[in-house]
Amino acid sequence: MKILLAGLSALLLAAAAPAKIDALAWMAGSWVQEKEGRWTEEYWTVPRGGAMLGASRSGRADALREFEFLRIQPGKDGTLAYIAQPGGGAPVEFRLAQHDVTSATFENPAHDYPQRIRYARDGDVMTATISAIDGSKAMSWVYTRR
Secondary structure (H helix, E strand, O other): OHHHHHHHHHHHHHHHOOOOHHHHHHHOEEEEEEEOOEEEEEEEOOOEOOEEEEEEEEEEOOEEEEEEEEEEEEOOOOOEEEEEEEOOOOOEEEEEEEEEOOEEEEEOOOOOOOOEEEEEEEOOEEEEEEEOOOOOOOEEEEEEEO
């Protein structure tokens, strides 16, 4: 019985501990989606120094339409946060709400849109989905490793 309780205690402590940046290493790489003459690229560095840095850009043919600076790092309370700066503007923070070995969901219910950002990877395909907090108004990008 003591062994069972010790095991349960260890599981509960592990579940309560904030995720470390290395848990999101599966996002690292160069990713691209090309569809109907439009392209979107997203780049993520490997975890180092407690953070991952990223960038995204989208366009049509040779014209850049949008760009975004990104980073994932621990927030003040130690919970990982996805910090986006669309167009290089003011940072918007989304806290890590859940994750497993190939997916991560970040949320900020106070933000207008998106309120949820989810990444999921399956081999050389990574899908990024933004939505409202209830999952409505979803938009997805299906990237392949470049």
